[in-house]
Amino acid sequence: MNVSQTMQPALGSDIQAQIASPGIRAAGYLIDLIPACMLGLFGMIPLLGAIIAGLLLLPYWLLRDITGRSLAKMLLGLAVVNKDGSPATTGARILRNVPIAIGPGLLIIPLLGYVLAPIFAFLLISTEVVMLLTQRNRLGDRLAGTTVIRR
16 A cells, blocks of 8 residues: 555545645755755865855755745745645644755764765655655655645
């Protein structure tokens, strides 16, 4: 039994029809990467650059959905809600982004962050992509009990 089958009774047909497709969610992630790449440029500063980048990227990824809609979600007409369709709490909106924020957050660790951050980021983003494609929800959505819908 896959997740979409187990979610249907809890979500109801109205919210199920509004769940954003994996393709539009991937497009949203790519849009949200633009500001992150700009912040990541601080990593080019010798010695302290990675730490500065980590200090900037960690809150960016954690708080990007704090209002229920990141920059990409606003542009694409998407919103984060609980699986039952009710508005997601602030805590849930932050929790859903923890898997994405771990990699950049590890850059804060001097020297070791250079090694750990790319490894963890790759593993977690890969897991997120596989889950999104197979279950229509990311690991972060499963942790927080949320989903992304079209408005």
